[in-house]
Amino acid sequence: MLVASVLSLKGGVGKTTVTLGLVSAAIHAGVSTLLVDLDPQMNATTTVEIDESGPSIADVLDNPRRSIVNGALQKSSWSDLLRVLPGSEAAESHNNPDPNAKQLARLSTAIAKVDPAPDLVLIDCPPSLGQLTRSALVASDRAVLVTEPSLYAVTGVQRALEAVQKERLTHRHLQPLGVVVNRVRPRNTEHEYRLGELRDLFGPLVLNPNLPDRAAIQQAQGAAVPIHHWPTAGAREIAAMFDQLLDRLMRSAKHKTRA
Ligand SMILES: Nc1ncnc2c1ncn2[C@@H]1O[C@H](COP(=O)(O)OP(=O)(O)O)[C@@H](O)[C@H]1O
Ligand SMILES: [Mg+2]
Known part of the structure; x- marks a missing residue:
C-alpha cells in the first residue's frame, strides 16, 4: 500500500483536481484505490458521487476504531476499484492549530x-498546514505539492516543502514526490517566467508534465465523471498527463522506506 497526500498552502490551485486526476488514472490502470477527503469543503466527495448522509472522515477521526473506519467507507459510481472515506464540514473540528502527536x-x-x-x-487536503494536513503527512509515504505558476508560487512551495521536511523528522517514510504546476498557459510570458523560477529553485522536484488550463477538467468535474471517461481531445490530453504522474x-514506491 502506498499513501500519498495532495497539498498546497492555498485554496483553488488544483489539489482536488490533481487528487481526482490521479484517482481516475489509478482506476483506469486497475489499481485498487482509497480516496480520503480531508477537506471540510468536501469537493472531492461531491465529485465522486457517493451518499453524503452517512458517517464521514469526522467520525473516523473522532474514533478510528476498525468498525467505524470500515463502516464509513463507500463505493463510488466511478469504479468498483474505488472506495471513498467521505469528507464532512465537521472535519473542521479536527483542525486544531496546535495538535498533539496522538491527534x-x-x-x-x-x-x-x-x-x-x-x-x-x-x-485530498484542505488549504492550510493545520492538524488535518499534518495528519495526512504523518499517514503518507509521499507528498504531492500543487501550485499555480503565480507570483507567490515559490514562497508557497517553499513553505509546504518545509512542512513536509518537518514532519519527516519524526516520520522518516514520508518523502516529497514533487510539485505539480497546474493551470499553465503556454506562450504566457508570466507563466513561463514563474515556471522557470520554480525549476531553478526546486530542480527535479518540479514534476513533468505540468498541467495546462483546460475546459475539459471543469466539464468532467461538473458532470462528476473521471477525466479518463470524458470524451474530448482536451480530456484525453489531461488523462495521459495524469497517467504519467x-x-x-x-x-x-519501489524506493519506499517502510514495508
Ligand atoms: N488545469 C485546470 N484547467 C482548468 N480548470 C482547472 C484546472 N485546475 C483546476 N481547475 C478548476 O479550478 C477550480 C479549483 O480547483 P480545485 O482542484 O478545486 O482546487 P483546490 O482543491 O486546490 O481548492 C475548480 O473549479 C477546477 O475545476
Ligand atoms: Mg479542494
Missing part, C-alpha cells in the same frame, strides 16, 4: 484498518 496519528491509524487494504491511498508516483 496527528489518528488518520494513519484509521488507514491501517481499512479492510481489505487498497494498493493506493490518495488524500501516477506512473511516477507508483514507481517511487
Whole structure:
C-alpha cells in the first residue's frame, strides 16, 4: 500500500483536481484505490458521487476504531476499484492549530484498518498546514505539492516543502514526490517566467508534465465523471498527463522506506 497526500498552502490551485486526476488514472490502470477527503469543503466527495448522509472522515477521526473506519467507507459510481472515506464540514473540528502527536496519528491509524487494504491511498487536503494536513503527512509515504505558476508560487512551495521536511523528522517514510504546476498557459510570458523560477529553485522536484488550463477538467468535474471517461481531445490530453504522474508516483514506491 502506498499513501500519498495532495497539498498546497492555498485554496483553488488544483489539489482536488490533481487528487481526482490521479484517482481516475489509478482506476483506469486497475489499481485498487482509497480516496480520503480531508477537506471540510468536501469537493472531492461531491465529485465522486457517493451518499453524503452517512458517517464521514469526522467520525473516523473522532474514533478510528476498525468498525467505524470500515463502516464509513463507500463505493463510488466511478469504479468498483474505488472506495471513498467521505469528507464532512465537521472535519473542521479536527483542525486544531496546535495538535498533539496522538491527534496527528489518528488518520494513519484509521488507514491501517481499512479492510481489505487498497494498493493506493490518495488524500485530498484542505488549504492550510493545520492538524488535518499534518495528519495526512504523518499517514503518507509521499507528498504531492500543487501550485499555480503565480507570483507567490515559490514562497508557497517553499513553505509546504518545509512542512513536509518537518514532519519527516519524526516520520522518516514520508518523502516529497514533487510539485505539480497546474493551470499553465503556454506562450504566457508570466507563466513561463514563474515556471522557470520554480525549476531553478526546486530542480527535479518540479514534476513533468505540468498541467495546462483546460475546459475539459471543469466539464468532467461538473458532470462528476473521471477525466479518463470524458470524451474530448482536451480530456484525453489531461488523462495521459495524469497517467504519467501516477506512473511516477507508483514507481517511487519501489524506493519506499517502510514495508
Ligand atoms: N488545469 C485546470 N484547467 C482548468 N480548470 C482547472 C484546472 N485546475 C483546476 N481547475 C478548476 O479550478 C477550480 C479549483 O480547483 P480545485 O482542484 O478545486 O482546487 P483546490 O482543491 O486546490 O481548492 C475548480 O473549479 C477546477 O475545476
Ligand atoms: Mg479542494
